[in-house]
Amino acid sequence: MAATIDRTIISERAPSSPARLSFTPAGSPPGLLDGAWWPRSRDLSRELPALMKVLDARWDRITHVTVNPTYWPVVPRKVPVAGHTVHVGWFAEEQDPNKLLLFSYAAGRWDLLVVPPETDAAAAARLMSAAAAPGGILTASALMVSEDATRDAREALWQEEGWETEGGAASATGNQAALLTSARGK
Numbered sequence: 001m002a003a004t005i006d007r008t009i010i011s012e013r014a015p016s017s018p019a020r021l022s023f024t025p026a027g028s029p030p031g032l033l034d035g036a037w038w039p040r041s042r043d044l045s046r047e048l049p050a051l052m053k054v055l056d057a058r059w060d061r062i063t064h065v066t067v068n069p070t071y072w073p074v075v076p077r078k079v080p081v082a083g084h085t086v087h088v089g090w091f092a093e094e095q096d097p098n099k100l101l102l103f104s105y106a107a108g109r110w111d112l113l114v115v116p117p118e119t120d121a122a123a124a125a126r127l128m129s130a131a132a133a134p135g136g137i138l139t140a141s142a143l144m145v146s147e148d149a150t151r152d153a154r155e156a157l158w159q160e161e162g163w164e165t166e167g168g169a170a171s172a173t174g175n176q177a178a179l180l181t182s183a184r185g186k
Contacts, residue, residue: 017040017050018050018054019037019039019047019050019051019053019054020037020038020039020040020115020124020128021035021036021037021038021051021054021112021128022035022036022128022129022131022132023035023058023132024132024133024134024136025132025134028134028135029134029135030135031133031134031135031136031137032111032136032137032138032139032140033099033111033112033113033131033132033136033138033139033140033143034110034111034112035110035112035113035128035131035132036112036113036114036115036127036128036131036132037051037100037112037113037114037115038114038115038117038119038124038127038128039051039114039115039117040117041117042071042072042073042117043073043074044065044067044072044074044075044076044079044088045074045076045079048065048079048081048086048088049079049080049081049082052079052081052082052086053081053082055102055110056081056082059102059104059107059110060104060106060107061084061104061105061106062086062102062103062104063084063086063087063103063104063105064086064087064088064089064102064103065079065086065087065088065089065100065101065102065103066088066089066090066091066095066100066101066103067088067089067090067095067100067101067114068090068091068092068095068096068097068098068099069090069092070092070097071097071098071114071116072090075088075090076088096139096140096141097141098113098114098140098141098143098144099111099112099113099114099139099140099141100112100114111140112131113127113128113131113140113143113144114140115127115128123147123151126147126150127143127144127147130143130146130147131143
């Protein structure tokens with residue numbers, strides 16, 4: 001999904017909003033992703049505390065997070081969260097720009113699809129469901145490309161349906177016949 005980022009506006013919402021997350025079911029076959037996160041802004045300093053509140057309770061204390069800076073205007077080195085500090089790193093070439101990596105000393109690593117904040121609710125729901133599918137074989141960027149293709153196909157279908165309800169091919173044929181008749185009469 002292509003995103004245009006206005007780097008002058010980092011955040012529009014308060015950090016107290018609950019995190020929007022989906023996870024693969026416990027005990028399911030491993031896949032390339034462990035779920036998805038749909039942040040409300042592109043401000044990691046504001047978004048990570050709400051995310052950590054949920055994840056620390058679920059997976060033990062998250063100590064490190066890595067992102068690709070492509071879609072994050074500012075990547076802070078550390079973010080204070082309830083009772084501890086999360087270290088934030090970034091990898092421009094090595095990490096999928098649509099993925100967030102989470103690390104816990106006690107429990108391991110998790111890979112989450114990052115659904116762009118500007119994504120509409122229906123597309124976000126589809127992406128979050130796909131990222132949480134057990135045994136998923138698509139990368140985060142592949143899921144985003146798939147959603148783009150689905151959206152484009154849906155838009156093309158809507159345009160075609162609109163064409164048909166407005167007279168479609170029959171109307172165009174009638175217009176062409178009228179033009180042909182008028183050209184012959186001259």
